[in-house]
Amino acid sequence: MIFTSIDFIIFLSIVFSISLVIPYKIKWMFLLAASYFFYGNWNIDYLVLLIIPTLITYLIAIKMNSIKLTVSRKRLFIIGLILTLAGLIIFKYADFIITTFSVLMSLFVDKISLKPVHLIHPIGISFFTFKLVSYLIDVYRADIKPEKHLGYFALYISFFPQIFMGPIDRARHFIPELKKRVPFDIDRVISGVQLIAWGVFKKMVIADRISIFVNEVFQNPQQQGINLIFGAYFYAFQIYCDFSGYTDMAIGISRILGFKSIRNFNFPYFSTSISQFWNRWHISLSTWLRDYLFLPIAYSTMRRLNSSQPKRIKAEAWGYTAGMFVTMFLGGLWHGASWTFVLWGIIHGLYLIASYSTKKARKKIMKTFRLNKFSRLHRFFSILITFNLVSFAWIIFRSESFHKALIYLKNIQFSIPDIGIAHLIFNLCLIIFFVGLEILYKNRDKFNFIKKMPRLSKIAAFALFICFIIIFSVDVSNEFIYFQF
C-alpha cells in the first residue's frame, strides 16, 4: 500500500474515522494494530523483523536504566546495539559484504567466489532501525528515561505514516506526542489534507513526470549532449520532489490523526553552502548522523589529540575531518548497499571538509574585495554553486555503477542532442513552475493577498489544485525512490 494508492485512501479513511470515536485509553492499541496491519500488508513474514527488535530494544533500555554500574551498563548497551543493528546489516548489507569480500579475496587467492544470498530487503528497515538505535543511545546517555509502556514504544517505532520512509522522529519528541489527548480540530485536519495534496502534487506531477526524461537520459547517455547536464539538474528535483512529497504526505497524515511530526526538508536547493544544504535536506537523518556519529567521533578525536597538533593542524580541525569523513561514508552507505552511494557520501564529506578548511580564507577574500557589500549577488551565486555541486554528486548517486557514472560524465557536451530538446523544454517549464510555487509558499507571510483571500476563493483554489493534480499526474507505477533504503 503506497500513499498514492486507492487502497491506502480507504485504509486511512477507516483509521481516521475510528480514531475519532475510539476511547483515548485504547487509541494506542488501535493505531498499533493499524500500523502492524499496514506493514504486514507488504509482507507478513517481515513483521517479525519489526516486532523482535522493538521488544529487544524495549527490554534492554528498561534493564539499562536499572543498572548503576557503568561497565555493566555499557556492556548491555553494546549488546543492544548489535542486536538492533543485526537485522539491518544482514538483510540490507549481506550481499554487499559478501561481494566486496569476494573481490578483495580474489586479489590474493585464485578462483574464490562467494555466492550472494539474495535476501529480500524489508521496506523501511533503515528508518525504523535508526529510530531504535537513537532511542537506545538516548537512554544509555541518560538523555531520556526509558518508555515503560510497551504499547506506546511499539507504536513510536511502527507508526505507519513514518515507517516506510521516515521522518526519523526522536523518542523524546514523538512518544509524548502519541500520548497527548487531541480534540477534534477541523483546521488541523484541513491543514493535514492540504499538506497531503501538496505531497501528492510533488510526487505524481513533478517527480514522476521528470523521471521519464531522467530515466531515458541515464539509460542512454550517448549522443544526449546538453540533455545530460539538465538530466542531473532534473534528477535533483526528481529526488527532492519524490522524497519531500512522501514526507509531506507522512506529516500530513500524522497531522490528521493529531500528531506533530518533525520537519524533514526546508527548501534545500535555496542553500548557500553545502553545510546549509545538510541542515535543510533530510533533516531527521542529518541531525541523527550529527548527534550519534559526527559529534561523538569529532569530540573523541579532539580529546585524543588534545594538546598535540599533528602537522600543525588544530585538534578541532582533525576532529571535524575525522568525524565528517566517517559520518558521510556511513551516511552514503545507509542509502544503499552499493559503492556509488558510498562515493556520493564521500563527495559530500569532501565538500564539507573543504568548506570548513577554507572558511577563514574565503572570509578574508570577501572582506578584501568588499564582496560582502553585494549580499544579494553573493547569495545568488552561492545558491547556484551549491546547487551545481549537489547536482554533480547526484549523478554518482543515480548511476548504477562507477562505470556508468563515468560514461555519463564523459558524454556531457554543450550540443543539441539527436533526440531533440522538446522534452527538455517541457520539463524545464515544469520545474520553473514548481520553483515559483515553492518561492510563493516560502514567502507566503509577505503576501497579504493570500491572507486576505475570502474563504470561498481559498476553497475554490484548492478544488482547482486537486483537478490540476489529476490532469497532470503521471502513473508510471513509480514507487517512491527512498523505498529502496
Next chain:
Amino acid sequence: MNLFIFNSKTKKPIPRIILFLVLLFLSDRFLFFLISSIESRLLVDHSFKKNFIDYSKNKNFNTIILGTSRTLEGIHPVYFSSLLNQNAYKEAQFGKGPKYNYLFYKFYKKHCGVPKVLIYGMDYFMFNLDSRIRWLHRFNHQENKDYFGNFLMLLKYKKNIDDFTDIMLEKLKQGLGESGNLVPLRDFVKIQKYRGVDFEKIRIDSERPDRFKHFRYHKFPGVEGDYFLKLLEECQKDEVKVILVFIPNYYGTNVTNIQRQLFYEDIHKIVKPFDNINIYNYNKIKKFPLKNREYFLNGGYGLTNSHLSKKGAALFNRKFLKDIKHHYD
C-alpha cells in the same frame, strides 16, 4: 465510550466540506469540457476519412489488421505482401480498443468494401480498455458520457487526458522541427511499411524477483466488450474470415498475467456461436521462444504488457503467416 457526538464544534466543518465537494465537482466538469473542446478543435484528424479513401483506392486490400500497440509491433503488412502475396492494411495502434475497431470496420466496409480476412490481435486487458477519444473523433463519434455517473470526469477519463498531454508534447516537438516518437503514431501510410524496432541493449530483466505484482483478467464484456461482439457479428454477416491471434509475450509477462487460462477460455466461449472464427495462440514455448529477450522490446515479471521487437516480429510473422496461409486459398 467516547462517542462522536454531533455538537456545534463538529457541525462547523460540514458546510465547508459540502462547499468544497460542490466546487470540486464544478471545477472537474469545467476543466473536462475545456480539455475536450481543445482536443476536438486542435487535435482531431478531420482529414482522415478523405485521406484514407484516397490512399486505399486501387490498393486492393483483402486483409485488415486490428488491435492495439501489441499488434502494431507484432504484425506487419510488409510480410503479407512478401510471403503471401496479399495486400494487408494495418489499423492497429495504441489506444484503439474494441469500440474504435468496430467503428473502423464499419467505416472501412462502407468506403472500401468487405475484406476477405480480418485479423484481430488479442490483449489480456482488452476488455479493460477505453478507446481514446482522439481516435473516436475520426468517425465523429459522439461519446455518450454519463455526466452524473461519476463524481470526477477527469479521473474517469484520465487515460484520454494523458493522451492529450502526450499529443501536446508531440506538437511541441513538431513545432521545434524535431521528429516525433520512433513509431510515427498517426501517419497511417508510414505504419504500413513499419517493421518494428530493435533497441541497442536488451531492456528486459530476466531475473525473476521473489515478489512481483500479478494482474487479473478483466472479464468480458468489461468496458468495450460489447463492441467486440458486435464486430464479430458484423463479420459473420459479411462472411469475413476472422482470425484472432494471441501475439507472443515475453515469458515473464505471461507469468505476471496469472489468469491467462481464464482469458483463453472466455474468448473460446465468446466465439463458440460463430463458424467463421479461427484462434491462433503463440503464447506457448513450443510455438515461439518466449524466453528469448532479443525478441521483445519490453515485458517481464511484474509487467503486464509486452511487445515484440523487430527481430521477434520477423520470426513471428513468418510462423504466423505460414499457419494462416490456407485461409487465402
